[in-house]
Amino acid sequence: MERGSDLALIDQFIWRHYRLPGSLRLHRHALGWDLLRAPVNVVLAPLLLLVRLVSMAAHLVRLRRLSKFTARLVPQFRSDVGAAIEADVMAEVISFRSSRVAPPVSENIRQHLRDYVAVRAAVSEIGSVLVVLTIGFTLFQAVTPGVISLTPMVTERAAHARDVADFPLGQWLGSAWYGAFPVGRPLWQYIAVGAGLAGMLSLVATFSGILADPLQARLGIHKRRLRRLLRRIDRAGEDRPQIEGEFVLARGADIVDLANMLVRVFRS
Numbered sequence: 001m002e003r004g005s006d007l008a009l010i011d012q013f014i015w016r017h018y019r020l021p022g023s024l025r026l027h028r029h030a031l032g033w034d035l036l037r038a039p040v041n042v043v044l045a046p047l048l049l050l051v052r053l054v055s056m057a058a059h060l061v062r063l064r065r066l067s068k069f070t071a072r073l074v075p076q077f078r079s080d081v082g083a084a085i086e087a088d089v090m091a092e093v094i095s096f097r098s099s100r101v102a103p104p105v106s107e108n109i110r111q112h113l114r115d116y117v118a119v120r121a122a123v124s125e126i127g128s129v130l131v132v133l134t135i136g137f138t139l140f141q142a143v144t145p146g147v148i149s150l151t152p153m154v155t156e157r158a159a160h161a162r163d164v165a166d167f168p169l170g171q172w173l174g175s176a177w178y179g180a181f182p183v184g185r186p187l188w189q190y191i192a193v194g195a196g197l198a199g200m201l202s203l204v205a206t207f208s209g210i211l212a213d214p215l216q217a218r219l220g221i222h223k224r225r226l227r228r229l230l231r232r233i234d235r236a237g238e239d240r241p242q243i244e245g246e247f248v249l250a251r252g253a254d255i256v257d258l259a260n261m262l263v264r265v266f267r268s
Contacts, residue, residue, distance in 0.1 A: 009093050010226045017088055018217040023210050029080040030206050037077040039202035042125065046258075047075045048118065049251045052243045072107075074114050081206070082117040089113060093226065094233065109233060115244075116229045120209070122250035123216070127208030128201040129253045146257030147201060151194040158193070159185055 016022050030038075051073050058067035094109060129145065136144025136153070144150040163183060167174025216222045 006097060006227075006230055007223075009096060010223055010230075013089070013092050013226065014217050014222050016092070017085075018213040018222050020210075020214045023213040026081060026084060026213070027207060027210050029084045032080060034079045034081060034206060035203065037079050038206045039199045041076045041079065041121070042128075042198060042202040042205065044076045045122070045125070046251060046254050049243070049247065051075060052247075056243065072111055074118065076118075079121070081209075082121065085117055085120065086113045089116070089226070089229070093230070097230075112229055112232050116225065119225065119244045119246050121205075122247045123221075124209040124212050125205040125250045126246075126253075127212055128205040129250070131204055132201065132253075144257075145253040145260070147194055147197050148257045149260050151190055151197060154197065155185060155190050155193040159183070159189065 017026060051070050055067050055070040058064075058070060090109070090113065132144050132146060132150055136142050136150055139157070140153045142149075142153065144153070160182075164171050164174040167177065169177075213222070
């Protein structure tokens with residue numbers, strides 16, 4: 001049963017860490033190795049979704065050991081921001097309440113804290129998805145749910161502009177010439193542009209939490225997520241593997257983006 005004291009702990013935690021001043025302090029941890037971890041974690045995020053799906057499937061067919069093993073897997077680098085959140089939640093919410101209730105299993109705490117941090121990071125990535133959609137709609141009048149669909153458009157536009165600018169007979173004739181005779185682009189250009197876009201968008205995802213955290217605090221999202229964390233810790237050993245809706249929403253854009261690419265490949 002949820003206690004009024006738990007709600008008070010949650011409210012105090014949100015007040016200290018998820019309002020704008022607390023969010024700014026929290027994201028100072030990102031100014032370091034997180035700048036390198038962020039793009040790698042974005043690439044590995046679909047693998048995390050796959051691992052969670054395997055854990056759920058294993059639980060349904062009563063392969064409990066496999067389910068528990070895959071549930072503990074987090075195929076991403078632990079960020080300094082995530083580590084700070086885990087430490088703060090442990091010290092200011094979980095450990096404080098454990099003096100009044102039976103202490104939960106240590107591994108159970110760690111697992112649910114990792115899931116909590118992963119979901120919060122996924123919500124921050126939704127900000128980068130909105131940026132990609134805005135760029136695609138504004139510049140290309142196209143729906144671009146992710147880097148895969150945006151990369152060819154940016155590569156072609158940038159390379160075409162460079163070719164036209166370098167055309168020896170002037171830009172007007174260059175535009176007409178390359179419009180009639182488009183130039184094929186080497187694969188390395190698409191890879192380079194895609195890597196650059198992925199890096200920039202991962203930074204957007206990393207620091208979008210500065211504004212996303214206060215907004216979620218205002219809307220009560222952080223409170224619901226922390227209450228869910230405490231309920232799952234209290235049900236140690238009874239919880240079945242689950243995938244939070246926020247995580248599916250963030251990864252849904254990756255799935256749609258990959259599906260669009262496969263459709264284009266099979267049509268060509």
